[in-house]
Ligand SMILES: [Ca+2]
């Protein structure tokens with residue numbers, strides 16, 4: 001029972017608030033139900049697409065498959081695009097390989113020049129120590145076939161008892177004037193002392209040819225220049241020279257003298273005196 005008018009108004013407001021909350025609750029439930037329905041519908045579509053690959057298709061399924069195939073086609077490379085990429089890579093390799101090869105060859109030339117300087121320094125150090133040059137009695141070009149030969153000279157300069165330095169007769173104080181490393185591959189000797197039976201003791205350049213050395217065995221401070229042109233004076237006013245045949249492993253400087261340092265197989269030779 002309502003005793004006052006204000007109580008009536010209060011009751012009406014309470015009923016109104018309750019009605020609003022009821023409507024909001026119903027509205028929220030409706031929204032949640034709608035979302036669930038959409039979610040389920042989406043899940044159903046995904047399952048339907050999955051089955052399209054395995055089962056006969058109707059017009060609607062075919063439409064989805066075509067759309068899927070179109071999206072895949074848009075992402076994939078075509079054969080022409082793939083061939084163009086391969087061609088570009090091949091061109092880049094073709095451009096870079098000569099540059100890489102040139103850099104590698106220049107590094108070998110630098111290595112050879114350094115080796116030649118050390119050989120000349122070692123022979124001069126031997127002269128300083130013993131008051132004479134090692135082994136030689138003439139201005140012979142020391143090769144693998146000469147006497148003394150390449151191995152005899154480096155046995156002596158390395159203080160290794162072998163060849164013409166057997167029993168250390170040529171270097172009795174056993175002084176190490178030069179100490180190159182052994183080659184890494186005995187069957188394909190490069191940049192070091194050969195260790196296989198066929199090449200033991202020989203000092204090889206970075207391309208696999210033994211170094212050449214000429215020493216002033218006549219003690220007149222003169223050596224015939226192995227090259228007649230573009231390699232300094234002839235004769236050279238010097239006691240020791242050494243050189244390499246270079247990348248082509250060939251030269252006209254032996255038995256020499258070659259006509260021109262800058263022509264033919266002489267051009268890539270590396271020499272100690274220039
Ligand atoms: Ca001489």
Ligand SMILES: [Ca+2]
Pocket residue numbers: 245246247248249250251265266267268269
């Ligand atoms: Ca050459």
